Amino acid sequence: MSKYVYLNNQYVNYKDAKIHIEDRGFQFSDSVYEVIKVINGKLLDIEFHLSRLKYSTIELNFNFKINKPSLKNIFLSLVKKNQLKNGIIYLQITRGIQPREHAYKKNLKPNIIVYTAKKKFNLPDKNYKGYKAITYPDIRWGRPDIKTTSLLANILAATEASKHGAYETILVKGKKVTEAAHSNVWIVRSKKIITHPANKEILKGVTRTVLKKIINSLNLKLIEREFSIKELMKAEEVFITSSGSLVTPITQVDKIKINKGEIGAITKSLALNLYKAII
Numbered sequence: 001m002s003k004y005v006y007l008n009n010q011y012v013n014y015k016d017a018k019i020h021i022e023d024r025g026f027q028f029s030d031s032v033y034e035v036i037k038v039i040n041g042k043l044l045d046i047e048f049h050l051s052r053l054k055y056s057t058i059e060l061n062f063n064f065k066i067n068k069p070s071l072k073n074i075f076l077s078l079v080k081k082n083q084l085k086n087g088i089i090y091l092q093i094t095r096g097i098q099p100r101e102h103a104y105k106k107n108l109k110p111n112i113i114v115y116t117a118k119k120k121f122n123l124p125d126k127n128y129k130g131y132k133a134i135t136y137p138d139i140r141w142g143r144p145d146i147k148t149t150s151l152l153a154n155i156l157a158a159t160e161a162s163k164h165g166a167y168e169t170i171l172v173k174g175k176k177v178t179e180a181a182h183s184n185v186w187i188v189r190s191k192k193i194i195t196h197p198a199n200k201e202i203l204k205g206v207t208r209t210v211l212k213k214i215i216n217s218l219n220l221k222l223i224e225r226e227f228s229i230k231e232l233m234k235a236e237e238v239f240i241t242s243s244g245s246l247v248t249p250i251t252q253v254d255k256i257k258i259n260k261g262e263i264g265a266i267t268k269s270l271a272l273n274l275y276k277a278i279i
């Protein structure tokens with residue numbers, strides 16, 4: 001648990017961090033967020049996170065200008081104050097406070113919350129683990145490319161995974177796979193790596209962006225295209241990426257074992273190369 005929380009220009013104790021009941025983030029999920037990984041005390045891929053945050057706030061017309069140096073300062077101060085070595089920084093910006101009404105007023109003052117949490121990452125060492133995923137309909141709203149806290153569909157999907165002893169939920173729209181409840185999905189077929197294009201149907205993951213560069217540098221073949229649930233089930237390898245999961249192998253989808261239930265060579269190599277790039 002975070003000892004200190006940043007709340008609108010102040011560092012306060014976790015238990016004293018309070019938000020108004022008419023905050024629009026609380027009432028309507030009218031808010032955006034980012035999750036940034038911290039490994040060995042270092043903030044990772046921060047520029048990508050801040051660019052995506054800017055995108056989210058612009059798409060939703062928030063009255064908020066991203067001040068990158070100031071946000072980085074807050075993150076670094078919290079890492080220090082909370083003595084965080086490995087974990088995540090959670091940042092949430094809400095549109096602000098207003099008497100309850102669907103339509104928002106212009107020029108509300110956003111509420112800014114930042115705190116940290118410890119996390120053990122699935123690193124490609126002797127404890128590297130492959131996980132089970134389930135499939136579930138993608139019933140999210142039409143703009144999952146914006147990183148909002150409107151996550152009810154993701155929550156239902158993730159809870160379904162939990163009930164089945166699975167780590168992730170792969171979301172399916174009609175016959176095609178979009179992404180997962182809290183990560184991007186990749187498959188390997190005939191040694192080619194395939195992932196859904198970063199359009200308005202998925203969140204453009206920061207880990208996805210970083211991994212794309214690594215795949216290119218390794219001269220592996222990457223295809224960004226839609227793929228079907230059938231292709232998923234027949235894939236040689238399946239893995240997911242996110243700031244919290246890094247490159248995590250999926251060795252079972254529903255009742256189907258992928259790669260006989262073993263972690264695939266390409267997945268492991270990408271995880272190792274991502275980790276190398278991180279440290």
Ligand SMILES: Cc1ncc(COP(=O)(O)O)c(C=O)c1O
Pocket residue numbers: 035179180181182183184203204205206207208241242243244
């Ligand atoms: C729906 C969804 N897709 C993809 C991702 C991966 O994004 P990132 O790599 O930036 O963590 C996340 C992360 O939270 C997510 O919630």
